[in-house]
Each structure stands twice: as structure tokens, then as C-alpha cells.
Amino acid sequence: MHWLVLAISIIFEVIATSSMKYASIxxxxxxxxxxxxxxSFSLAGLxxxxxxxxxxxxxxxxxGCxxxxxxxxxxxxxxxxxxxxxxxxxxLIVIGVVGLKLSA
Incomplete structure (x- = not known):
């Protein structure tokens, strides 16, 4: 369940960052x-x-994601x-994230 929430948090972070770009444009x-x-939802999920x-x-x-x-x-x-x-x-970022996950 925690991994699913983390994945959703990542998606929320991408939506938030995209919204910030739209706001600047x-x-x-x-x-x-x-x-x-x-x-806020992204940080709460994290x-x-x-x-x-x-x-x-x-x-x-x-x-990284x-x-x-x-x-x-x-x-x-x-x-x-x-x-x-x-x-x-x-x-390289993706490799680093995968490497951290595999080493845990």
C-alpha cells in the first residue's frame, strides 16, 4: 500500500510541477x-x-521518478x-534510483 501511495504522490508531483509551468506561461x-x-497531496503521500x-x-x-x-x-x-x-x-538518475531500491 505504501508503494502505491508513493507512486500516486509522484504523479501528483508531476501534475503540480506542470501546473507551475502553465502558470508561468x-x-x-x-x-x-x-x-x-x-x-500538498504529493507531500502528504510522501x-x-x-x-x-x-x-x-x-x-x-x-x-528521481x-x-x-x-x-x-x-x-x-x-x-x-x-x-x-x-x-x-x-x-543515470533512473539507474541510481533502481540501484538504491535493489540495495535496500
Whole structure:
């Protein structure tokens, strides 16, 4: 159950970060409200996950998977450029997160 909550928290973090980007582009304060709500839910879920998952693992998963997913969102939705260097370092983040999980 805690892993599921962590996964949902990661998705909420990606929604929150995307909303922040939309707010900066559109100047629409509704996106800031969406950001605040989803980021709060994301942190609450991370808090819950920390009850059963080690801090080093949970936070690495939350941050690393969030970075990876938000990079994909940036590329697909916001038309951001993904260079080979960005791709390499995102893969290294994923390897690091998987390595932490496997070592636990």
C-alpha cells in the first residue's frame, strides 16, 4: 500500500510541477491553485510512504521518478528540447534510483 501511495504522490508531483509551468506561461492564477493542491497531496503521500519505506529510498524514488516524468512532460507538452546529454543524465538518475531500491 505504501508503494502505491508513493507512486500516486509522484504523479501528483508531476501534475503540480506542470501546473507551475502553465502558470508561468499563461499568468493564470488557477494553475497556481492546482499547483498548491497537488503539491500538498504529493507531500502528504510522501509523508505516509515514509512510515514504511526508508527515507533514502522513498525520497530518491519521489524525486528521481518525478524528474524523469517531468522531463517527458516537458518534451511532449511544452516542446522542450531533449539533448543526448539530458537523456544520458536522466538514465543515470533512473539507474541510481533502481540501484538504491535493489540495495535496500
Amino acid at each position: 499563461s499568468k493564470n492564477n488557477l494553475y497556481l491553485i492546482i499547483f498548491a493542491i497537488f503539491f 509523508f505516509y510512504a515514509l512510515k514504511k519505506i526508508d527515507l533514502s529510498i522513498a525520497y530518491a524514488m519521489w524525486a 518525478g524528474i524523469t516524468l517531468i522531463s517527458i512532460v516537458g518534451f511532449l507538452i511544452f516542446k522542450e528540447v531533449i539533448t543526448i546529454n539530458k537523456l544520458i543524465f536522466i538514465v
